[in-house]
Amino acid sequence: MTITISWQAYWELFQETIERSQHPDPDDAIDVVYKYPQALGQGYLRQIELREGLVLSILNLQLSDRLIIQAPEREHGFEWNFNFTGQSQNKLAAISDGRYIFYGSGLAPKETINCGIQPALGVGFEMEPEVSNQLLRSFVGDPDGELPPELQSLIRQSDQEYCCRSGIATQAMQIVARQILQCPYQGIAKRMYLEGKVLELMGILVAQEVEIQNSNSNPLPLKPDVVDRIHLAREILLQRLDNPPSLIELARQVSLNDYLLKQGFRACFGTTAFNYLHHYRLEQAHHLLKTKNMKVSEVAKAVGFVNQSYFAAAFRKKFGLPPKEYQIQQKKSV
Structure with a gap:
């Protein structure tokens, strides 16, 4: 409704x-x-x-x-x-x-x-x-x-x-x-x-x-169909958090050359494809730690981080607390 x-x-x-x-x-x-x-x-x-x-x-x-x-x-x-x-x-x-x-x-x-x-x-x-x-x-x-x-x-x-x-x-x-x-x-x-x-x-x-x-004084012109392909590339990345394709493979999947995908992604979303993916993973991890009863290691794996130490450092850098400490804090607030 x-x-x-x-x-x-x-x-x-x-x-x-x-x-x-x-x-x-x-x-x-x-x-x-x-x-x-x-x-x-x-x-x-x-x-x-x-x-x-x-x-x-x-x-x-x-x-x-x-x-x-x-x-x-x-x-x-x-x-x-x-x-x-x-x-x-x-x-x-x-x-x-x-x-x-x-x-x-x-x-x-x-x-x-x-x-x-x-x-x-x-x-x-x-x-x-x-x-x-x-x-x-x-x-x-x-x-x-x-x-x-x-x-x-x-x-x-x-x-x-x-x-x-x-x-x-x-x-x-x-x-x-x-x-x-x-x-x-x-x-x-x-x-x-x-x-x-x-x-x-x-x-x-x-x-x-x-x-x-x-x-914008030297903009990269993007045709509408190219913009659509760049948005498709983003969706592919977000669907494959645990095993994202390389830039070249991603470009091939959306029928663009890797240079155009790289420059076009920044033009459309203000950052590189894999920086976008990195921050999206962390946001998803933040959501899972807050709403699901999962171990930190399970959350890290679910969003595509292989190295738990790197995940913990990246999470702390973005949110100000290590993931385990954040999870404990959330449980206390319930």
Whole structure:
């Protein structure tokens, strides 16, 4: 079954949960946890207004059915969302486990947002257009407030469709996202800490945008059928976690030469094929350790790591804890 709902009705359902909302921080009245509307699923949306026009969100939910939200045209500021788990898709991009989506300011188009039924955990922030525009200009604008050419696409007029990009979250992004979830402070210290994390994310996003625009000065043209083959290559990799093909073998399976596959994969997904596979394996291992009663060695084998020492080191580098310690921590929290 699929639930279809308008943008306005979706947010009105949240307003109906205000009486059941909670304040996890007694020193912060505008740090609010809203129960997710029971008509749609279970979970919560936590919103922390760090300052006027800047809201940090943490979403943890399980939808009861696939959800389609019909959104109208609307003025839009900066927005960044990262999914630890969960899937959704709009007109311009898709987001799933370990991926992020980023919007500049401008016009959000009329669109249909499709949300999958997988358990979803994510963090994000939204800035109103005036706030986002002032912030970017204050940091990187010239004396007249003009942005460098490579960043001008991030700020568009209210009648121009915003820029949008998505990709696999870098390790730096994922570290900041986890630090937001695990914020150790309350009150004023919490707000300063979290706003600093938003600025850190903005720095990462600006650096990426500069790199993307510079690389676009000599872009690799990809025909639609080539893009389809590159996406097929990704699916083959993810289906063969325990025994992935070599780059040459993978290229042969999708009828591309290995150079085009290598360059095209980076163009489509922002990283190499096997770096993508490496981080996907770790995300799957993280999910198994959290949700399944499996030994660490079994998890490592299930996601394709032959060397357990290497798996433990890679897991700790990505998530901050060795896999066994993470598993013990999860069992205690249940």
